[in-house]
Amino acid sequence: MEEVVVLIVGAGPSGLAVSNCLSHLSIRNIVLEREDYCASLWRKRSYDRLNLHLAKEFCLLPYMPHASSSSTFMSRKSFLEYIDSYISRFGIEPRYCRSVEEGSYIENERKWRVEARNTSTQEKEVYMAQFLVVATGENSKGFIPELPGLDGFEGKTIHSSEYKSGKDYENKEVLVVGCGNSGMEISYDLSNFGAHTSIVIRSPLHVLNKEMVYVGMLLSKYVPMTVADAVMTFLGKHWYGDLTRYGIRQPAKGPFYLKVESGKTPIIDVGTVKKIQSGDIMVLPEIVRINGNNVVFQNGVVKRFDGIIFATGYKSTANYWLKDYEYILNKEGMPKRPCPHHWKGENNIYCAGFSKQGLAGIARDSVAIANDINEVLNGIKGKTKLN
């Protein structure tokens, strides 16, 4: 058994940022990571052509700006280089191959007891922590909906987190389910690799491009969000025109408003819309059922597919291992309290990276958490600041 001041579970951007902010306040902490590398989402659970959708200045972790030589919209590879240099620059040493399997609050000791399995030795390790930070991510596990007949589908099905590129799909009939940024970009990639691509779009969505969002981000520093939303919506409409006839309806609420209210991200188009307009990518409505290799859609269309890619989002898994999750999370493993009060629970438990506000949200969470722990331990308020 090992006593620690702060135990952080997960060495993604959130866990690393919290660790660094605490170390700047000289607060001892340990980071546990189930893989034998950090930032598993960016390293192993994303596709080849992934780039940051937001300009690099909105994708920073505390204490380290991006190199001036890196491009405004960084590639996955250069973002990973940033993460790797963050670790080495600040001497963060996550304990790898530690899969956290249980966490519970020990009332009489006022400590968090955390059990991890060392996946290289198979030994169990026990930690007793004064503070526990959950940083296992809101994108911890791919979500695949239950659809009638899916079990009997004879082709290949994967979740978007397993998709790398369209190279194995040339000339295949492929259905992408889900029209978030993953689904839209994967459809584009599949089509570039010569797959006959269809995408299920069931809800209204905002379509913008990265430049429009950049303008919106800059504007929202100076004007109310409603104004930034109006400008982006105008630009989007002007650039793309009315997309209703292609099966894309626009929501009534603005793109930033929706992001803040529900975490729903606008589509940051990489060229998919043009392929939809030209007929290279077919838009289909919600799935009714699956019969063998045939998929039946709400509009009566029945179409045969060789493969389905589920870009249907993610779930948190924190509620699986954290027994006493109710001090901070709901049964879905997401914060009980709405943003911006989501990061702090009862009995010295915190969560970082659960605000659905991307890397900027992670940076804010980690500063808030480190400052709060510092205040509880030392009575010092608001010492750590954002970049």
Ligand SMILES: Cc1cc2nc3c(=O)[nH]c(=O)nc-3n(C[C@H](O)[C@H](O)[C@H](O)COP(=O)(O)OP(=O)(O)OC[C@H]3O[C@@H](n4cnc5c(N)ncnc54)[C@H](O)[C@@H]3O)c2cc1C
């Ligand atoms: C495809 C994709 C692209 C994105 N692009 C952007 C973008 O461009 N800009 C932006 O601002 N945001 C983006 N995001 C948002 C994204 O959530 C963040 O970029 C970020 O990776 C989240 O960091 P995190 O540390 O909270 O979670 P993760 O990156 O998921 O890290 C969590 C870590 O915890 C580990 N872990 C999980 N369970 C356990 C356990 N039981 N025991 C031990 N370790 C565990 C995991 O292995 C992982 O390394 C994107 C998200 C996705 C899915």
Ligand SMILES: NC(=O)C1=CN([C@@H]2O[C@H](COP(=O)(O)OP(=O)(O)OC[C@H]3O[C@@H](n4cnc5c(N)ncnc54)[C@H](OP(=O)(O)O)[C@@H]3O)[C@@H](O)[C@H]2O)C=CC1
């Ligand atoms: N380059 C980048 O920066 C990228 C960033 N990302 C980000 O990662 C996060 C996760 O994105 P993503 O993986 O796209 O997940 P999202 O949760 O954003 O999107 C999931 C999509 O699946 C749809 N869906 C869910 N269930 C069904 C169903 N049964 N039938 C049909 N459609 C369904 C949802 O539709 P509905 O709205 O109707 O529920 C939604 O369109 C987002 O914040 C996104 O912006 C992702 C890719 C690239």
Ligand SMILES: O=C(O)C(=O)Cc1c[nH]c2ccccc12
């Ligand atoms: O891409 C993501 O998942 C993000 O959460 C990044 C992000 C944070 N705030 C935004 C507002 C508009 C578009 C993307 C984002």
